[in-house]
Structures are given as C-alpha cells and as structure tokens.
Amino acid sequence: MNIAILGAGAWGTALAVSLAGRHRVALWARDAALASAIGSGRRNQRYLPEVPVPDSVTVTGELSSALAGSELALIATPTSGLREVLERVREPDPPVVWACKGLEQASGKLPHQVVAEVLGKRAACGALSGPSFALEVAQGRPTALTLAARDAQFAKRIAKELHHPTLRVYFSTDLAGVEISGAVKNVMAIAAGICDGLGLGLNARAALITRGLAELTRLGLALGGRTETFMGLAGAGDLILTCTGDLSRNRGVGLGLARGEPLDAVLERLGHVAEGVYSARAIEALAAEKRVEMPITRAVCSVLFRGTAPREAVQELLARDPREEA
Numbered sequence: 001m002n003i004a005i006l007g008a009g010a011w012g013t014a015l016a017v018s019l020a021g022r023h024r025v026a027l028w029a030r031d032a033a034l035a036s037a038i039g040s041g042r043r044n045q046r047y048l049p050e051v052p053v054p055d056s057v058t059v060t061g062e063l064s065s066a067l068a069g070s071e072l073a074l075i076a077t078p079t080s081g082l083r084e085v086l087e088r089v090r091e092p093d094p095p096v097v098w099a100c101k102g103l104e105q106a107s108g109k110l111p112h113q114v115v116a117e118v119l120g121k122r123a124a125c126g127a128l129s130g131p132s133f134a135l136e137v138a139q140g141r142p143t144a145l146t147l148a149a150r151d152a153q154f155a156k157r158i159a160k161e162l163h164h165p166t167l168r169v170y171f172s173t174d175l176a177g178v179e180i181s182g183a184v185k186n187v188m189a190i191a192a193g194i195c196d197g198l199g200l201g202l203n204a205r206a207a208l209i210t211r212g213l214a215e216l217t218r219l220g221l222a223l224g225g226r227t228e229t230f231m232g233l234a235g236a237g238d239l240i241l242t243c244t245g246d247l248s249r250n251r252g253v254g255l256g257l258a259r260g261e262p263l264d265a266v267l268e269r270l271g272h273v274a275e276g277v278y279s280a281r282a283i284e285a286l287a288a289e290k291r292v293e294m295p296i297t298r299a300v301c302s303v304l305f306r307g308t309a310p311r312e313a314v315q316e317l318l319a320r321d322p323r324e325e326a
Contacts, residue, residue, distance in 0.1 A: 001161050002026075004070035004094070006063070006085050008034060010047040010272065011099060012076030014134035020054045022164050026070070027053070030081075032061030047272065051138040063088055070094045072158065074128070078273040079104055082111055086118040095124035097147070097158060101182030102275035108282040110179045123151040126158060127175060129182045130233040131241035133248075137167065144168040146234045148178035170233065177225025178234040181216060185239040186250045186276030187283055188212035190300050192243035193254020194310045208296065209243050214326070215294045219283070222290040250276040257303055258310050280304055295320060 001023045005016045008029035016027040029035035038044050039059040042052050053059065060066050063085075067073060073094045075085055079102035089096065096119065098111050107114070115125055126149030137143050143166065149155035152173050159171035172178060191212065195205050216239065217230040229235055242248045253274045256266035267274065284301045287294040299317050302308035308316075 002069050002071045004028065004066040004073050006066065006073060006075045006089070007077035007081070008038060008044060008047070008059070009076065009078070010044070010134035012074075013038075013044040013048045013053065014051070014138035015074060015076055015099065016057050017051055017053060017138040018140070018164075018167055019162065020057050023161075025056070026058040026060060026066040028063055028066035029059065029061055030077075035059050035061035048134060048138060050135060067094065072097060072161070074099060076100065078102070078278075079111060079275060080273075080278060083114050083118060086115060090119065095154070095158070096122075097126050097128050099128040100275075101129060101179075101186065102279040103183050103282040103286070105278045105282060108285055110176065110183070112175050112179060123149075124154055125149065126151075126155055127179055127182075128162070128169075129178050129238065131237040133241070133245060135247060140166045142166050142168070144170065144233055144237070146170050146172050146178055146232065148172040148175045148234070150175055172229065172232075172234075174226045174229040176223045177220050177229035180220045180223055180225060181230060181235040181238060183275070183279045184212075184216040184219060184283060184297070185235075185242050186274070187280045187297050187300050188216070188239055188276075189242040189248050189250035190254040190257075190274075190276045190280070190304075191296050193248075193251035193256075194258045194300075194303065194314070195254070196251070197255040197258025198311060198314065200314065205243070209239060212243070212296055213239055215292075215296055219287055219290065219292045219294060222292050249274040253277060254310075263304060276300075277304060 003023045004026045005012050006028045016025050073089050073096045075098040079100040128147050130145035132143050147155050147159040155171035159169040163169040195208050220230050249272050253266050280301050284297050299313040303313050
C-alpha cells in the first residue's frame with residue numbers, strides 16, 4: 001500500500017519507520033528545512049533522534065508530492081493542525097486515518113467531528129489510537145493499537161494493512177469512545193504527574209488512575225461510547241501507559257507543575273506538544289454541557305488556568321465527601 005504520513009513529529013516519524021517494512025511510505029513535514037534534514041541525514045534530530053529513518057521512506061516538504069498516488073493518508077499532526085491538513089487533502093481524495101488525540105481547542109470538537117465538517121461524512125476514514133510511545137514503536141518494540149471507524153469493513157481492512165509482528169492493530173466501530181479516551185487520558189496524565197511530583201506515593205497514583213478511568217468512562221458513555229472501549233486498549237491501556245510512563249509528555253507537564261515551574265516554562269522545556277494542556281479546558285466544558293462529574297479534570301484545569309497550587313488542588317480532591325464507588 002502507498003501510505004502518505006502527514007506530520008513529521010515524533011509520532012509521524014515513528015509510524016513511518018514502523019510501516020516502512022511492509023508499505024511504500026512518504027513522510028511529509030510542514031517545515032521544508034526539517035524535511036530536507038531528515039531526508040539527507042535519515043534521522044529526525046528535532047523530534048525522534050534515537051532511531052534512523054529507513055532509506056525506503058520518501059521525505060518531502062511538498063504535501064502534493066507526499067499524496068501523489070497515495071492509497072491512505074495517515075495524519076499524525078497535533079489535533080490543532082488537523083483541520084488545516086484536512087483542507088489540503090480534499091484533492092486528491094484518499095481514505096484518511098488520523099492519529100492525533102485530543103479536542104480541537106477553538107471549537108471543542110473531537111477529531112471525527114472536525115473531519116465531518118471538512119470532508120463530509122465519508123465512510124473511508126477512521127482514528128488510530130491506543131497505548132503507544134513513539135520511541136518504542138520506532139524501535140520495533142511490541143505495541144497494540146486500535147483502528148476505529150464507523151464503517152466496520154473499512155476499520156477491519158485498514159487494521160489488517162497496518163498490522164505487523166510488532167504492531168498489533170485491532171479494529172473497532174466505536175469512534176467516539178476511542179477518541180474521547182485518547183483525549184481524557186492526557187488530562188489524567190497531567191494529574192498523575194502532579195501526584196508523582198508531590199511524592200504522594202503509589203497508592204495515590206493507583207487511586208488517581210482508577211478514578212480517572214471512571215471519569216473517562218462517564219463522559220464517554222454520555223457521548224455514545226461503549227463500556228468495552230474504555231476497558232480496552234484505547235481506554236484503560238492508554239490511560240495506564242500515559243499516567244505511569246517516563247516517556248509521557250503530559251505526565252512530564254504534571255511533574256514540572258508539582259516542582260513549582262510556570263506552565264509556559266514547562267512547555268518550552270518539553271519541546272513537544274502536550275495535548276492534555278490544550279484539551280483540558282474543552283473537556284471540562286464538554287463535561288459541564290453533558291452534566292458529567294469530572295473532579296480530577298476540574299482540578300487539573302484549576303492548576304493549569306486558574307492559578308491553583310498543585311498541592312491545594314490535591315487537598316480539594318481529598319476533602320470531597322465519601323460516596324458509593326461507581
């Protein structure tokens with residue numbers, strides 16, 4: 001299959017490296033200088049310097065060149081860049097899969113809603129999600145993902161195409177459930193980083209992840225998602241990874257905030273997009289709209305945007321009245 005991977009950050013580069021053994025891959029970078037550097041040095045020194053990019057991967061700064069003859073456009077930009085890229089892939093018109101996780105900050109929409117606005121309600125589109133650090137995927141370490149689409153046959157076909165021995169791809173028709181899982185887990189990872197940074201212990205982290213899964217599930221069900229999705233790879237799997245792994249950018253944000261660093265300084269040092277920061281406010285608003293109780297999300301937003309100190313936010317969570325577990 002001819003696959004155009006649109007976005008040469010860490011995740012797009014990792015997918016190009018991982019899929020190059022089975023497919024003809026073109027990797028597009030918005031920054032022409034970055035594309036030239038990757039093409040000549042065969043490494044993405046800016047975002048994924050640890051792993052070489054195979055010679056078989058065509059690297060280009062021209063979107064039309066990447067899309068020429070493509071049978072699948074795999075969009076790996078941050079969620080904030082999804083709409084712009086979609087506008088540019090209308091012609092030619094390949095099937096589209098997006099691998100970004102979060103809500104569009106300006107509109108509060110999930111990726112599939114953005115896709116529907118730009119491309120219409122086409123059947124040949126879907127989301128790729130699940131517990132996956134880019135570095136480990138690029139290194140060929142075993143990883144399992146979920147390909148979700150409303151069209152079951154499309155989901156099954158693309159999952160089969162992307163599947164290989166170290167990248168196990170399952171398929172699902174719960175597009176909304178997979179996407180809201182990928183968005184909320186990043187906010188929970190910021191909370192987990194705060195928890196770890198304050199030295200609250202492993203018991204506290206386990207409680208936070210479990211109650212974070214409850215929040216994710218409540219909102220997901222309100223949006224029409226299915227319980228099994230939230231218990232699966234895109235839900236519990238991605239949540240656990242992002243809340244515990246040292247490679248987690250969002251957990252890194254929480255760790256920095258717990259040390260007393262300003263948010264701007266944390267993000268500048270990180271050098272990558274931490275989607276949880278940009279999705280948190282939209283998730284809080286969506287929860288209010290759906291009348292879903294999400295105290296951890298609210299606490300994270302208080303720290304990020306309302307000047308609440310991390311330890312104070314934790315104390316407010318601990319001071320909540322006891323209730324039946326649900």
